[in-house]
Amino acid sequence: MQTQYVRWRFLLFLISLLSVTCFSLHATDFVPIVSNFTKKEYKAANQNWTVGQDKHGYMYFGNNDGLLRYDGTSWELFRIPGNRVVRSLLIGQDGRIYVGSYEEFGYFEPKPDGQLCYHSLSQLLKNYTMQNDEIWSILSIGGKIYFQSFTSFFVFDGKTVTGCREPLTFLIFNKYRNAIYTHVDGKSLSRMDPATGQFYPVIAHNAPPDPVISILPYDAHRALLVTTTGGLFLLDGNQCQVFKNDANDLLKKAQANRAIMTKDSVFVIGTILDGAIAINKKGKVLWQLNTSNALQNNTILGIYCDKVNNVWLALDKGVSLIHNGGNVHYVAAFQPSIGAIYDVNIDKSSIYIGTNQGLYIGTVSNLSSNTKSLSVQLVPQIRGQVWSLARFDNQLFVGNNESTYCFDGKNLTPVCDVKGGFCLKRGVINGQDVLVQGTYTQLCIYKKNIRGRWAFSNVVDSFINPIRYLEVDYQGTIWASHLQLGLYRIVLAPDLQHIRSIHLYTHFDGKTPTNITVFKIGNRVVFNNGVRFYTFDDLSKKIIPYDLLNNGLGIFASAYRVLHFRDDYYWFIRDEDAALAEVTNDKVTIVDVIQYASLPGETVDKSETILPVSDSQCLIGMENGLALYQLPNQNITNEVRFPLAIKSVNAMNMDNSEQFRVSLINPKPLPFRLNSVEFTVAFPNYNDLDNIYYRYKLDGFDTRWSDLKTTPYQEYTRLPYNHYVFNAEVVTSTGKVVDRISYSFEILPPFYLSIWAKLLYLMMFIGLVLVAIHRTKIFLLKKKAKIEQMHTELRRKEVEEREQRIMRLEKEKLETELTLKSKELASSTMSIIKKNDILTTIKEELVYQKKQLGTQYPKKYFDKIVHIVDENLSTEDDWAIFQTNFDRIHDNFFRKLHERYPELTSNDLRLCAYLRLNLTSKDIANLMNISLKGVEAGRSRLRKRLHIPPEKNLTEFMIEIK
Structure with missing residues (x-):
């Protein structure tokens, strides 16, 4: 608190000193990353009512046009009789997808060829006439399936269907502790006796004044009741009390409609008017999502937590996926915009953000907890492009367009008037501990003064070049990357002002001149020409390929930027993605990959920054936003991952006039006329949608694997008669094989060869x-x-x-x-x-x-x-x-x-x-x-x-x- 107070007093001093109004932003919460799906993508109606997941990982949605299925790559629509709306669904233990509609309910069941086939159960009703019965919920209790409308419910015991009409009206059926609860008009929350079909009030005291739309487990003895406009309540036996939380006022106005509890015990409530809100058991609001920050629509009609803790929202317009199960959990977007973020630095609870608009200073709280918020203000003294933020001995150097500033926690002072401070590195040159800075024009040298503080010393004579990156090796040699021309090897004289020797490398291996970047990994200086890494061999005095990195990094050997995380961990950054790798003396291991396409905001081209904030967390700078990365726990081995599966196999003749869907289990041999075969695979894992590639190989036909593809299907035309084995693999961008599957089939000889x-x-x-x-x-x-x-x-x-x-x-x-x-x-x-x-x-x-x-x-x-x-x-x-x-x-x-x-x-x-x-x-x-x-x-x-x-x-x- 004392540090925060000092900072704000300093900012007020700057404001009064410069007579400039400080640009401020309201506190911005970190919210989950959201993927939105529109009707253009899933090719059905806008409105979605419910959502569920089967044992294979496929997601199902009740849509106005029917039942939608999503496998992480492709969408399919299955209609029910009369093309009715699917209002409710339940994935049964038997693998059936039970659905409910207007005066119609039944189930979809996969056939041996993978296609879903609908079976109507409402047609099995006897001695019952439907009267405007719309099925709003489906539950499985005691081995029976219950289909519920507002005045009736129907029970399927596996063989027969019975209907029961009640002289009362009730809302959504809820399953709690293997019993059915619902709000009954005139009786508040009630429990149904399955044997008699009777409803009995549950709450004896302090019943909620509004209908209960959801009942969720809170602890071993209590349940959380979610009401439409009355807020949240805790139920203990038949006693009820208000659950004090930060969202009650919002929920009363937004009208709660659906609610779930995630696997990490977070309550997510979907509303009719204001999106979704997440609350922990202490009543603290973790985040809120609506059209102002992530969602495409504020009306939540259905909500579901999948097996990897992602939250799916069925919206009045579209579908949204809230990524709770990924490594990049939260992202903050600033309102109004602070511009493109080029560098970030954190000191305790203070955060410094360098953008193309200037320097922002603020507070960041609770990065290690589920509650994350950020508040920043523009420093009026520093305007325009900030290229770098570098901290040495509690001194923060800000490389700005006009000059370089130093902030020591109390005072902000200009230290060098050379324009455009790109980078600042520490090293020992000729026995002297110095800082070397690359700028638009000159190399600047910083030394410690008599007070032990870093201060500008001099510029290097006769060197006028824009230097974007530089490093100082253990011999005191400066390796400086020119913006366009190549790489300089500079040896300074003892006075650190004159150049004793200089050499320009415009290219490596006889290749055409290219932009060369320079970084330090451990104590070794490495270079990259956009293709692979190189290093300087002290014995031969030549630049040679760095095979350890090139072989271990694979495609990330072309990384144009390297940033240190901690210990032996480094970020290797490319245009589309960044890889976190552990680099030791004899091995390079890629730990994780971030796909920039998975982030809601855009990164800053060629200037991406990733700042460590702890041993397991990093902040990722973007255009007007920050993402928080969480290092995967390497000790967790029970991660839920659905296997790669053969989704469908279609056989066709030469002109596609005849098609046949092949069984996925023990397929019969195909006649020769159907010798064109198309395979569709599915890998329903939704946290790495942008880091999933497929490759295929047909034993008996292909001699090698296909190139990596983003499409989950492969077609072979005019195959000769033979026995074949189709192989498919899921591969990450680093070349790691995640899963594989095989499928055997036979094409019979033509009749003339039978x-x-x-x-x-x-x-x-x-x-x-x-x-x-x-x-x-x-x-x-x-x-x-x-x-x-x-x-x-x-x-x-x-x-x-x-x-x-x-x-x-x-x-x-x-x-x-x-x-x-x-x-x-x-x-x-x-x-x-x-x-x-x-x-x-x-x-x-x-x-x-x-x-x-x-x-x-x-x-x-x-x-x-x-x-x-x-x-x-x-x-x-x-x-x-x-x-x-x-x-x-x-x-x-x-x-x-x-x-x-x-x-x-x-x-x-x-x-x-x-x-x-x-x-x-x-x-x-x-x-x-x-x-x-x-x-x-x-x-x-x-x-x-x-x-x-x-x-x-x-x-x-x-x-x-x-």
């Missing part, structure tokens, strides 16, 4: 073999017959050739004989011609001698000789003999010629014969006893009768006649 088809193919093959054998035999027989025919034909041809040779020989012989005969005939003809010539000459000589001798040559002798000569000249007898021989040699030449040309005379035929013998005109004249002119005239006459054109040779024509 056993029956193979038997048919075997029979067909045997038939084909037999046919082939038969055809082969026929072919061989035909071939044999063909060969025999060929042999016969060859023999025939040989005989024919032999006969033809004989005939040719005979023909040649005949032709030879014919030639011979022709020659003989020609020779004979020539002989006759010669004979006739001689005889003619002799006759002419005799006639000449007779004329010369006259009478001297007796006529008697002359005539005798002339007669002998005339007798031996060619006669008709010679011609007849010649014609006969000519026809014999020349194949009836005269007969054929006479048949073709009957008008030919005997002299014409004789001339034709002589022409065929190719005799000269002179020879022909001698044979025919005519002159040469007579021969020519005969030729001319013959040409006309034979119709031979002038250009045709007459002798050739005769030779060609066959």
Whole structure:
């Protein structure tokens, strides 16, 4: 209290000194992180009435359109007959989801394929007629299920359903200590006797004036009663008294509607007018959520605490999830806004927040308890961008745009007028204990003065560069990260004012120039180029990869900022997330990961800050807000976690015209036509929704795991027939496998490859073999017959050739004989011609001698000789003999010629014969006893009768006649 008083007195002094009004903010409570779901996400009506969770971890919501199911990734809607509103639901011990609606109630039950199937129980009613019965609550008592409307209730014993109408009106049924309690008009809180269905008043004294809508366990003997507008009461036996708490006035105005007790014994009450409020057993308000800070609607129609202590709200508009089970429990948003938070520092109960608007100082209380609140005020002396808050020996240095200030708990004074104090680090350089500051332009050196207080000493000469991060190693070397150019290695002279040596590293491993950051882990200075970590090797005097970090951090090896938590624990920060890792000399272990997407506010890009406030807690700076992180208890091993499950398996044909939902238990083999299979998995764990990834592998098809995906489904198309095993794994961003599952199935061969088809193919093959054998035999027989025919034909041809040779020989012989005969005939003809010539000459000589001798040559002798000569000249007898021989040699030449040309005379035929013998005109004249002119005239006459054109040779024509 004394420290707080001193601080406020100092602030008032500053206000009066500077005559500036201090900007102040009201106390801001830390409230839980909330995830909101709208109708666009779950694709159903706005209004939700009730909520529950089954043994698999799935969440169910009663919606105006039906029953909603949520598995952490996807939503499904299941309708009831008539598409009625689901007002109430109960997850039974038997796994059924009992639901109630207007004049309709029943249960959904999962089929072997995972699909929910509805069974109506209201149709089993006998001797009962419903009259505007709306089922508002469902309870399980003594193995029976009770469905309650305002004037009736219905009991299902597992086989039959009975209805009971009462002559009174009651509100919601409540289960307390295995009995049913409800508010009955005219009787206040009453207990129902299940055996008789009678209602008996419970409270004898000081009954609440308003209806009791919920009864919750408070301790071993007392119950907490929540009334609609009368506040909270404690019931002990039949005695009732007001429960004093900080929320009574609010609850009376907001109209309580639903209430639960969480697993950490916190009462959460949902109201009609002002959201939800949480109260501990001491009556202290822990938080309130409404449309002003987290919720999308103020009307709470249903409320439920799940198995990991998260609270679900069914709203008049949407669904909200209050994350009580996560490691980041609470977050504060400032009203009005204080801007983007770049650094935070805490000293006992005082908090200092550096933003882009200036420095805020305030009080933070009870960070270690369930009640957390924050109150801050703007320091008027420091305005504009505050980059860093660094505390050394109870002196807080504030790096501001204009200058650097020092606050020692009493006095706030400027210590350095160099603009833009980015960072401030402590180290020993040349044996001197110093602070080194990186700014927009220069390196600044701070030393302790004679009073033992840190004070500005000097700037480093000849160094003008903007330095965002820096570290001093054990040798006194300054490693300074330029905003853009790279990394400086600076060795100062003993006077700490001059640079003895300097080297600029623009890149590592020959890569392109990049922004390089520098941090210290333990006593080792490390660097990061946005890809992996490096360190300086003192022996080789080179920068080398830091394999211990790179291998142990996985994807967080690309962290561009490192912040110390405690001991060997460090935060490694990236754009989307931050990992808390334990770094020892031989091992790096990732302890936890924060996904920035899970926080309601945005972080400050590239300047995220995480401040330790205890050994187990950190504050996370954001845009106009702070989140409180709680380190997980490593000793707790009984954390509730629902296993990864196969939610559905759908088989489809090639064009999706036929679909089949496959059983999840002992599935039957799939026909080949349904060889496209889609798997949907579910991992209903709601605290790490942004740090869950899936990967898949199909044994028998895939050779490696798929890449990490955020989608919980995987499809395989046109799978060959085979036995397969589908494998799915849930993996965190660090690569840790959280859970895995397998599912075996078989795709049958197509009909043409089935056993029956193979038997048919075997029979067909045997038939084909037999046919082939038969055809082969026929072919061989035909071939044999063909060969025999060929042999016969060859023999025939040989005989024919032999006969033809004989005939040719005979023909040649005949032709030879014919030639011979022709020659003989020609020779004979020539002989006759010669004979006739001689005889003619002799006759002419005799006639000449007779004329010369006259009478001297007796006529008697002359005539005798002339007669002998005339007798031996060619006669008709010679011609007849010649014609006969000519026809014999020349194949009836005269007969054929006479048949073709009957008008030919005997002299014409004789001339034709002589022409065929190719005799000269002179020879022909001698044979025919005519002159040469007579021969020519005969030729001319013959040409006309034979119709031979002038250009045709007459002798050739005769030779060609066959």
